Amino acid sequence: MKIIAMLFFLTAGICQGQTYDSDFCETTMRIDYFHIGTKGREQITIDKIYREDQWPGSKVNMLDTLDLGDSYVNVSDLQTGRLMYSRGYSTLFAEWQTTDEAINGILKTCHETIRLPFPKRKVVVDFFRRDRFVAPNKKMGFSRIFSAVINPNDPTVVNTEKKYKAFTVRDVMLNGSPNRKVDILILGDGYAKDDMEKFRKDIKHFTEILFSFEPFKTHKKEFNVRAIEVISVESGIDMPDLNIWKNTALGTMYNTFGSARYILTEDNRTLRDIAGTAPYDFITILINDNRYGGGGIFNLFTTSFTKTAKPCYEWEMDYVYVHEFGHCFAGLGDEYYNSQISYIDFYPKGIEPWEPNVTRTNTKETLKWRDLVTDKIQIPTPWNKAEYDSIEALRGNLDRLAEDYYEKRESLMKKSKDILNNSSLAGKVGAFEGAGYTSNGMYRPAVNCIMFSLSLAGFDPVCAAAIEKMIAMYAN
Ligand SMILES: [Zn+2]
Numbered sequence: 181m182k183i184i185a186m187l188f189f190l191t192a193g194i195c196q197g198q199t200y201d202s203d204f205c206e207t208t209m210r211i212d213y214f215h216i217g218t219k220g221r222e223q224i225t226i227d228k229i230y231r232e233d234q235w236p237g238s239k240v241n242m243l244d245t246l247d248l249g250d251s252y253v254n255v256s257d258l259q260t261g262r263l264m265y266s267r268g269y270s271t272l273f274a275e276w277q278t279t280d281e282a283i284n285g286i287l288k289t290c291h292e293t294i295r296l297p298f299p300k301r302k303v304v305v306d307f308f309r310r311d312r313f314v315a316p317n318k319k320m321g322f323s324r325i326f327s328a329v330i331n332p333n334d335p336t337v338v339n340t341e342k343k344y345k346a347f348t349v350r351d352v353m354l355n356g357s358p359n360r361k362v363d364i365l366i367l368g369d370g371y372a373k374d375d376m377e378k379f380r381k382d383i384k385h386f387t388e389i390l391f392s393f394e395p396f397k398t399h400k401k402e403f404n405v406r407a408i409e410v411i412s413v414e415s416g417i418d419m420p421d422l423n424i425w426k427n428t429a430l431g432t433m434y435n436t437f438g439s440a441r442y443i444l445t446e447d448n449r450t451l452r453d454i455a456g457t458a459p460y461d462f463i464t465i466l467i468n469d470n471r472y473g474g475g476g477i478f479n480l481f482t483t484s485f486t487k488t489a490k491p492c493y494e495w496e497m498d499y500v501y502v503h504e505f506g507h508c509f510a511g512l513g514d515e516y517y518n519s520q521i522s523y524i525d526f527y528p529k530g531i532e533p534w535e536p537n538v539t540r541t542n543t544k545e546t547l548k549w550r551d552l553v554t555d556k557i558q559i560p561t562p563w564n565k566a567e568y569d570s571i572e573a574l575r576g577n578l579d580r581l582a583e584d585y586y587e588k589r590e591s592l593m594k595k596s597k598d599i600l601n602n603s604s605l606a607g608k609v610g611a612f613e614g615a616g617y618t619s620n621g622m623y624r625p626a627v628n629c630i631m632f633s634l635s636l637a638g639f640d641p642v643c644a645a646a647i648e649k650m651i652a653m654y655a656n
Contacts, residue, residue, distance in 0.1 A: 200239040200297070202300075203242075203257075203264050203301075204265075204300060205298040205299075205300060207231055207297075208233065208235045208456075209231065209297070209298045210231075210295050210456065211296075211330070212229070212452070213293075213294075213307075214290070215289070215290045216288070216289045216290075217277075217288070218288065219277050219282040222273070222325060224307050224325055228339055229337055229338050232456045233456070233457075234459055236358035236459035236460055237295075237297065237359070237461060238654055238656050241656055244266045246511075246653065247534065248268045249268030249310075249478050250274040250310050251269050251274065251307065251308065251310070252308040253266065253294045253305060253307055253308070255299065256303060256306070257301060257304075258329055259301070264303065267479070268511070270479060272292075272446065275437070275523070276437065278526045279522055279523060290446065290448070291446070292448060293452050301333075302329060302331045303330055304329055304330075305328050306324050306326075307324065343453060347408050347410050347454065349406060349408050349409075350380075350407045350408070351406055352383055352387055352406055353387065354404050355401050355403060355404055356404070358404065358459040362404070362462065362654040363405075363462070364406070364461070365405075365406050365408065365458055365462070365463050365464070366387070366405065366407040367410050367430065367463060367466070368407075368412075368466045368468060369417055369430040369432040370416045370417040370426060371411065371412055372413065372415045373411055376411065379466065379468070386501045389501060390501065390505060393502055393638055394644060395639070395651070402651055403651075403655075404459075406459070408455070408457065408458055410430065410454060411429065412429045412430075413429075414426040415468060417433055417467055417468070418432070418434065419433070419434045429450070429454070430447060430465060431451075432445040432483055434473055439522045440471070442473065443467055443485070444477075444483060462505075463480075463482070464482045464484070464508070467483050470485065470487035474503075474504045475504060476504030476506070478510075479508065480508065482504035482508040490586065493586075503631060506647070511535055512536065512537050512639075512646060513533060513615070513631070514615075514617060514631060515615045516632050516634075517616065517617055518573075518575075526616070533622075536642060537629070537640070537642050537643050538624060542559060542560040542611050542623055549609065549645075552609045552625070552641050552645060553610060557610040559610055560612070560613055561608075561610030561611055563612050563627050565614060568599050569614075572596060575592040575593065575596070578592075596633070597633070600628040600633060600637070603628075605627050607626070607641075609640070611625070624640075625642035626640035626641065626642070
């Protein structure tokens with residue numbers, strides 16, 4: 181473990197003297213693999229390796245020094261051991277490990293992908309996993325769970341067939357070379373042939389919404405946005421709890437991990453085959469269905485619903501799109517703590533979360549966002565938590581099926597919102613108790629943020645700074 185920790189400290193300087201062109205081709209290597217296991221136990225086996233088109237990532241920032249995600253991949257030169265590329269990311273598998281099923285020892289297999297610039301010589305690919313199950317008060321390190329030597333020049337190893345472009349790729353907003361911009365790729369699921377006009381409108385709408393939020397607004401020119409007009413056989417997506425099953429292109433569904441509103445797809449191979457026909461760094465999937473829902477996993481993809489049966493609640497779709505993008509793009513954690521979730525011990529006691537915007541520490545010296553803390557603010561920062569919690573408790577007790585549910589919910593949400601908006605601490609950075617699905621002992625940076633409340637509140641300064649760091653890594 182000591183060696184691994186050192187690797188991460190040294191990463192910043194390792195590439196000096198080496199250029200992209202001496203190590204890599206212009207194309208992308210896609211490594212598909214199976215991730216198998218249960219709580220506290222996992223294994224990786226390689227599925228297939230592909231050569232895809234143009235490498236869309238940075239050609240300068242090859243090493244990821246942000247230390248985000250539940251997983252990390254390191255790619256090194258086989259001959260010299262020199263680290264050439266690294267990236268942090270999170271997985272559906274790791275989330276699943278915190279559910280009832282995993283805790284009961286059930287085994288699961290997930291299909292996952294990592295992408296890297298196509299190497300010119302033999303490389304070692306090391307897969308690391310953050311140690312979630314270490315003893316309390318130990319800092320989370322990384323364990324290597326799998327290593328593979330890959331010869332990029334062996335035709336029996338790398339599949340180089342040209343993928344058939346099944347769907348039209350559309351340029352939505354182009355600002356420059358993929359190597360120097362953040363490339364967002366928008367896909368759709370549950371859009372049948374007759375829904376494509378709506379898909380085009382949705383692309384435009386959600387792109388405008390994302391770039392109306394800071395810091396995306398200021399950095400708009402550092403992004404490219406493309407879309408693939410993915411056509412599904414049927415309209416809408418699977419809702420297993422209502423026994424609704426739809427034939428869709430990407431296989432997204434509600435009820436992920438037993439949560440009615442959590443939408444993901446486990447059909448990773450299809451998703452990557454389709455996405456790989458356009459340059460991309462980050463994928464968002466628009467869902468042509470009307471039940472509230474979405475999902476977002478760091479460096480994997482986001483989903484969000486795009487129709488609503490409730491008039492005047494269109495803003496909730498905008499909220500979901502931007503909130504989930506925060507998870508996927510910058511590895512932001514959920515700051516809320518009053519909603520029902522399917523995870524058990526998502527943030528184990530005594531272990532500091534890796535997410536930049538949630539913490540277990542509450543002194544100014546130890547806060548990971550100490551550089552952004554507002555002058556003279558008290559840490560931990562007192563706020564109207566008791567009052568807020570009492571209103572949220574009433575909201576939690578409402579009967580969702582009652583006729584006047586939304587009316588009652590609306591008035592309680594307004595009260596909650598007033599507490600947050602009228603707080604004298606609005607916009608200031610401190611350590612506010614209540615974050616990461618945990619009411620006590622976990623802290624968030626600000627009284628309100630789009631990662632905290634179901635509202636169109638902007639990103640707090642700590643989340644905004646995390647987003648800017650990620651933009652800088654890709655747009656260089
Ligand atoms: Zn969330």
